[in-house]
Amino acid sequence: MPTIKQPWVPSQLAQRARLASAILAIVFGLCGATVVISDPGSNPAATHPLFELDCRAGGPYDADARLQKLEQWRSVAGPEAPELQGQWLYCRATALEMTGELDAAYASYTDAIDAFGRLPEPAIGAIKALLDRSYIDYLRSNDTARYCPDRTEALRLAREIGDPEALIAALNQKAFCFARRPEQLAEGLALLDEALELAQAADMAPGELGMIYNATANLYRQNQLLEPALTHLELAYQAWAEEDDRQDMFNMLHGLIQASTRLGKWEDAERYLARMRELTARSPSFEDFPFFIELNAGTLAQARGDHAEAILALDRALALEHTTPERYFVAMAQSMLAHSKFRVGDVDAAVGHARAFLESTEVERGTPELLAAQAIVAYGEDRSLQAMQRLLDMLDAEQETTRQRLQRNTAGQAAIHNRRLEAFESTILRERLANRDLQLLQAQQSERNARLFNTLVGVTAAALLVLVAFLFWSGRRFREHARTDALTGIASRRYAMELAERLFAQSLSAGRPLAMLLLDIDHFKQINDRYGHDIGDRAIRSTTEEVGKVLPADAVFGRMGGEEFMIMLPGVVHKEALVLAESIRRKVSEHSIHVDGIAVDLTISIGVAEYIADITRLDELYRIADQALYAAKHQGRDRIAAGAA
Template identity: 35%
Template sequence: MILLVCAMSWPLMSWGASDANANDTGMNGANVSNNSDSATITDIKQQLATLNLPQQRIDFLLQQLRQSAQWPIEQQGQLLHLLAIEQEVNSDLVAAIDSYTQAIKLLTPHPLSQELVKSYLERSFILYLQTNDTQVYCPDREVAITLARQLGNVDILAEVLAQSAYCYNKPSDFGEGLKRLNEALALAQQHQLGLSRQAMIFNATAAIYRDNGLNRKAYEYFNKAYGFWEQAQDKQDMFNMLHNMVGESIKLAMWVENKAHLAQMQQLVEQSPEFADFDFFYQFNTGISCWAQGLFQEGIDHFLRALAVQDTTQEKYFVDATHAWLALSYFRQQQPNKAFKYAEIFSGSATYDGHSNELKLMIAAIIDYANGSSNLGMNKLLDTIDLQKKNFANIINNDVVNSSLDHNLTVAEFNNRLLEKQLAINKLNLEAEIDSQKITNLSMAIAVLIALVLLVVVIFLWQSRRQFKRRSQTDYLTGIANRRHTFEQGKKRFYQAKKHNRSLAVIMFDIDNFKAINDHYGHDIGDLAIKACGRRARNWLKKNDILGRIGGEEFLIILPDTEQAQAVEIAERLRTSIESNQFVFNDVKMNFTISVSVAMLTPQTHELVDIIKQADLGLYQAKDNGRNQVVVVDH
């Protein structure tokens, strides 16, 4: 089951050089100033530098913003950009994205500035944190790269190129991502932009290798980026790279390296209390590692510890992923109720669409089994197997990657012939990497398929037991509760109502002149009439209500927390819906009616059977009064 971790995407964390180096971006943004900045903005930046606490800096900028109504519009936009940076550092992402949006609106009509480019870039980073969806956060990056080329600032252009490469991580556009990274690396080397910028480029390179299944190459580039940030003692980005190397070492079954990286993460957690979300990601990564090695209970313990500190991180994508992996872990531990609980939380999460299809299929299978849909659940597991095989085929098939590279090399030659040589080298490296991973990927694919088949068998046996129990509670003809189950559940509702002094209503109904229907049309038509009554009755009920067939054509409805007026309204709607409808059964058109009685729980009622007896008497009264009517039994 190890390779199922591949279903989990490994985007980087909010405080690292994932999609963008958050610290690097924030500091550059705070110190950026155009030559045309007025003394007012310059003075504000100088005063800002004297304040240590994030909230103090935000309050100061908000005060300045309230006094800026008469400033030039461009300076108001620059002030909003400064405010957005501080809000982002303070993890107030909703306010930050609003401030960046306002800054973009004010700065766009004016001469191109670094603040405008940075605002687009930082807004895209927050959208990445919130959604992990390239269709949401990448449009801002495309605007930023166009503006950065016009601006002529080499450092900003290299940063934008590296971040925009994340938007081209599929086989169909893999070459464009490499092209942008090569251009960024050439700028960094030519202009000596520093280790951090080169590390960011290596990080982005590793990410698109990872997303295309070239895990060993991805691991190597993440390790290179880690080395640069270690030299700079940048703990945030060191931790990010460890997070990524843990993910890649799991996919490559490099358990010695995996254990070492987790130990390094734990050490950074202990050494860096100022980074509150380090512990969440350490627990999350350890849980994934345990799961991949079959240590499901240990994985559960770490996932629960991660959820206990989930408020320390802004990355809801990983919080939601924790719920998904908890569901899978509990399921493997044969605790289906807990598995269903966390599967439901994950399936309703805001980041659900951004997760891998394999993970969503496995969670959907758990939900289907919990809801009694064994066939749907098994089909989803089989779909997961098919999707895994397709992914492996895409990774192993040289033609997929090579055709993409060939196409993009042609585009690269047309647009920038200076990059042609480097792209050719990357193509050769890719081919060598694919060849070296074929055997590993095939072996892991076989292991995954065998494990999934065994899981399907276990789940099928478990589900068969659930189905047997369900059939013993269900009326064979109508699919609703049978007499025994109706009375068992009805007694539970009755005693709850008595205990908590709540209302409870009972509706009893049967088909008028049913013997005549059988005699005239035949018993097969009579059975269809009974089934039609059951379906109609189900339309008017709440989730906690009980509907059962207790005799040949006789039905019983138990309505907890229902007053008499509500029960009478439901009964009348049911009677009217039957009376006003012409039914067609096997080309036989017919009309029929029902008689209905309503009885209520009273202080004098001691058992459910007492109410049912009253309802039965009411039903006889409805028949005596001419049928096709609702009779309310007064105690």
């Protein structure tokens, strides 16, 4: 299915700011309009009704009627008013795209980009036009070399403008460009992490999150990490279902069927296909839905070896090919039909479909599908040697494809591991800096003690006793300082890890249950940035107090640095740890801190890990809990997740 085209909707705050101060960038919601002005009253183009139109491709309007309306305004959308001209060209391009005139739409997007480029400041309209033009390149070629340059430029403009909605859209679309190079998986995921963080901070609609989940699934799927791909496709489907966005729901079902089929999860694929049929039945306005139903049914049947059923479904799909502009999938239907008809002995029909596939411009050179089609044609023309050569070439290509899939899977797993390792190393570096500061404090304290001792040398025995008492008190206080976190009063990281090692050693020797919880305050950076570090400190203290209210007496509770905490629970099994974690999460979420009369709500994410016999080191238990915490964060925060060894 195509890359999701997702418009962004500027916030009401941005719209009020436009009216109040006439700032440079004016954003009109889903149509993506942008006008750069110094004063709304001095620029008549800024008030033109064109800017009030919903210009989305796929928006709730009649495309032919829209084109007629735009022709009425052609004379005023000249080069002397680049903002108006750019918007006119953009609206015309989206309407042309809806009518299926992709060449004309592409040209109009290009002209819109040129018009917006004549403005004195970067325009959000240019970002929209670049992303939509890249989408047409995607439909035509499915080639990153064709559609990614526009997305790179759109991301550059979005960062320069700084509009959150535009930046999220550009980040999301750019991430698709890293789907086919496993060594760049971490870079693509980093873009999507940034987009997800922006969307959650801005409390954007579920559809925005769905767009990001879909892009994440695409990265995982292209790198043969199909299980996480399925998870994110389901998340995207649920997000768009909240808005009843049927096109995007359908797209996610397509991805779920394809991934489930590749994993051999036939029942799951059948369930998703049934869901796709139900969605199509209540969405008659989406003309190409039936084509993709039959394509997916044929794909599933062929994967299960039922070639007769595959032929029926794929024949029905080709009968509907006029309903979809996506020629790549039409070509794949021809390829699959050639394969299945050859397998049932219908050689003449198989040759016809193979030739149709080979004549398609969407055919990728050197693929197993291409070689199989060439082998079928050669066999049908009694060129046995060439057919056998193509068959052997296809076997070589399949082996190469399998090797590349294994490499992608390995490289993808390594990229994810490296991301986590970098985060862990960053934490270690922060701890080393904290330890260095602690050592400096210790050295300074020792120096003060030495000066005091030298001053008191030679005084009376009573003074010496006072000095001894002082040194004893000072040393004890320093030890307490090293063991206690100054901000919260709970165990410091070093002391908490020391106690955790003791508890782990006891569990290791006696087989006693032990659980570890890792907690992290959600959106802590936004709290610091918005309210200041004093409020951030209050948030940390408040979280510590609320968590302490529900902990058992023998629990070890320590601050690991920043907004992260660790809890060790001796004698607690996995189920009890999950129940306690949920109590902690609920306790924190029910408590707010107040800033100038405004309540600031706090939530936390928790990762839970349980000691089992296979775990022989504390750092293994810590890693499992940290992975669970990462999963809780990635699933939307304010939740708990259980780790697995």
